[in-house]
Amino acid sequence: MIHVMRARDLIGLPVVSVRSGEDIAEIRDVVYDSGNHRLLGFSLNKRGFFSGRLKGVLPTGPSVAIGSAAVMVSDDSVISNDAIGLEPLLDPASDLPVIGVRVLTSDGVDLGVVAAVIVTTGDAPKAVGYEIEAPAHHDTLFVPISAQLQLSDGNLMLPAEATDFIRNDLAGFGAAIASYRLPILEGDSR
Amino acid sequence: MIESFNSVAGRSMVAADTAVDLGHIRGFILDDCARRVDALHIDGHGRGAHVVHWAAISSFGADAVMVRTAADILPATGDREVGTVNGGLAAIGKRVLTTEGFAAGTVEDVQFDPMTGLITEIVTDQGIVDVKRLRSIGSYAAVIDAVEWSAPSIDDIRR
Numbered sequence: 001m002i003h004v005m006r007a008r009d010l011i012g013l014p015v016v017s018v019r020s021g022e023d024i025a026e027i028r029d030v031v032y033d034s035g036n037h038r039l040l041g042f043s044l045n046k047r048g049f050f051s052g053r054l055k056g057v058l059p060t061g062p063s064v065a066i067g068s069a070a071v072m073v074s075d076d077s078v079i080s081n082d083a084i085g086l087e088p089l090l091d092p093a094s095d096l097p098v099i100g101v102r103v104l105t106s107d108g109v110d111l112g113v114v115a116a117v118i119v120t121t122g123d124a125p126k127a128v129g130y131e132i133e134a135p136a137h138h139d140t141l142f143v144p145i146s147a148q149l150q151l152s153d154g155n156l157m158l159p160a161e162a163t164d165f166i167r168n169d170l171a172g173f174g175a176a177i178a179s180y181r182l183p184i185l186e187g188d189s190r
Numbered sequence: 191m192i193e194s195f196n197s198v199a200g201r202s203m204v205a206a207d208t209a210v211d212l213g214h215i216r217g218f219i220l221d222d223c224a225r226r227v228d229a230l231h232i233d234g235h236g237r238g239a240h241v242v243h244w245a246a247i248s249s250f251g252a253d254a255v256m257v258r259t260a261a262d263i264l265p266a267t268g269d270r271e272v273g274t275v276n277g278g279l280a281a282i283g284k285r286v287l288t289t290e291g292f293a294a295g296t297v298e299d300v301q302f303d304p305m306t307g308l309i310t311e312i313v314t315d316q317g318i319v320d321v322k323r324l325r326s327i328g329s330y331a332a333v334i335d336a337v338e339w340s341a342p343s344i345d346d347i348r349r
Contacts, residue, residue: 014330018289021224021328065336067291072333122290122336 034098142173250304
């Protein structure tokens, strides 16, 4: 069983140091590489009302864990100001938006539009799926991310093998993707 | 014998050399690793507070805590002592988070060995947590190791 949550639900959560038990920041936004369907990390706010944006960013990785109550980091050194390779995190506007994009199956069925990115909870969080608002089905659907998932300016193309793993509830989706052999969950660094 | 913060709060502190009452235990200051009681808060607030370090305690009795001498009552110093006497770093009432970021209740009590000051267990409103799982206690939370939950087996249920 893989536990999952909506990435947007992380916004506003405190970032807490495991080493000190202190809340050292809070999640301002989730930074996502939509072209590669990859969770990059988080931009941050200082803690407290009207405290403003924190210069540093939090790249996802083995020192980060996410839950429903907090984003945990091993210590405050995980927050990076200028690490090489973090340019997309520091300038997230360069990525294609994925929210609102139409989702099509490979046989041409319009499932709806992307409403949220779904991420794993616990250590080393990863993006594993999308929540789709599917008005034609009067429902919400959850589809898995795979290497074959293609994103263009306006469409997200779902490969045929992923359709068996579509679910209409988040808990059921977490269970379904555990048996979907995601490269993401098999050592790929997404 | 194991004591708990709630059971010893308010216990008298007495100078062992003069038998003078020094006051009562008001709080507990833990070391940086939250593994041991480092000092007892006896009175005052903030930088005006006074503490007795664990090394100055000659005996942790059932009715009174014996302190070597009244001169062992010292002003609170350092962030941890001042933060605890102000309440920010006090363990009781602290929210508990797992290392995976999930809420795990609130600290209701802390059990410790009165001979050594070592913490043995954290009592939360969701159960008892072995101190081996405790990673830190800070101003925001007490952080404990996440435990992988597994469904009970049929054999477990039959037992």
